[in-house]
Amino acid sequence: MSNAPLLKLSGMEQVFETKKGPVPAVGGVDLEVKPGKVLCLVGESGCGKTTTARAAAGLTKPTAGTVEFRGKNLAEMTAAERGQYRRAVQYIHQDPYAALNPTRTVFSTLSAGLKKHGIVKNRTEARAKAAELLQLVDLTPPESYLDSYPHQLSGGQRQRVNVARSLALNPDLLICDESTSMLDVSIRVSLLNTLGRLRDELDVGFLFITHDLAVAKYFAWDGEIAVMYLGKVVEHGPTPEVIGNPQHPYTKALIGAVCEPDPDLAKANRSAEQLRSAEIPSLRDLPAGCAFHPRCPAFEPGLCDAAEPPLQATPSRRKLSCHVVHRDLQRATPDATLTFDAVPGSRRPETESAL
Incomplete structure (x- = not known):
């Protein structure tokens, strides 16, 4: 192929x-x-x-x-x-x-x-x-x-x-x-x-x-997921990585809204940080900097609202558009393995219970 x-x-x-x-x-x-x-x-x-x-x-x-x-x-x-x-x-x-x-x-x-x-x-x-x-x-x-x-x-x-x-x-x-x-x-x-x-x-x-990320998980387990927010891709990578260990705050919020039959994953989803606001900005009047910052639980003044974050590749096979995540990666120790492996319990869905 x-x-x-x-x-x-x-x-x-x-x-x-x-x-x-x-x-x-x-x-x-x-x-x-x-x-x-x-x-x-x-x-x-x-x-x-x-x-x-x-x-x-x-x-x-x-x-x-x-x-x-x-x-x-x-x-x-x-x-x-x-x-x-x-x-x-x-x-x-x-x-x-x-x-x-x-x-x-x-x-x-x-x-x-x-x-x-x-x-x-x-x-x-x-x-x-x-x-x-x-x-x-x-x-x-x-x-x-x-x-x-x-x-x-x-x-x-x-x-x-x-x-x-x-x-x-x-x-x-x-x-x-x-x-x-x-x-x-x-x-x-x-x-x-x-x-x-x-x-x-x-x-x-x-x-x-x-x-529906549950449908995406079921159908595209061997493929890729691109997460869009207000017209732009904010996270893109292999499905098991994006679903198993989301990095962008918006992706985390989407996964937190999924009904998960696995108790361990359901507990992890419920513990995810809540959005600061449920209101979606208008496309006619997009916020300065990162368009997600008015709703983002990881928002940092002077960073997230200063400039738009580019969609950058990480050391793994994923691409992310987030100032905070990339800054934290850069601060990691040189010996750290900067990859996003699927969390334990994340597995390929086999039945309709995944939906």
């Missing part, structure tokens, strides 16, 4: 012009997704996750920075290259009830892209391919679903149809925007297991958007 990224965002910014002034929804993001790997983008609502995902999918043009697919800048692609990119990158929306046309059957929904791109030649081939796609997402027997309309399906079944539609063109990358957030827990786990199987069997890369 190649280590070259499928998708690469470099300094990607997105500013929206409104009547009340510019809104910097995304303020310079650097991310990579590799073949067969998962990158989870995590954060509160309004932090810029979906805006980043839409730019990555080519649905919006970034204000600054670049979006590259297999080393090619989207802005410099020819019409033919753009067409290949649109086939290779598919988007799974959050709402399974709004994402499907209520006047189309499942067969009509799945076959539309197949016909448009000439993958099938006739109706017989289209039904066979549509049935194959339904089997891929565990909607069996497919004959029971092909002629159904969306209103005849449950939420979980609708979302599986959405996943099947996204797989119709044999994509290299799936962008999942809160694709399981509206589903019941048992259905959510089943769908995540299906997506994981597709990742492993088809070598599909994932940019997985979620506000």
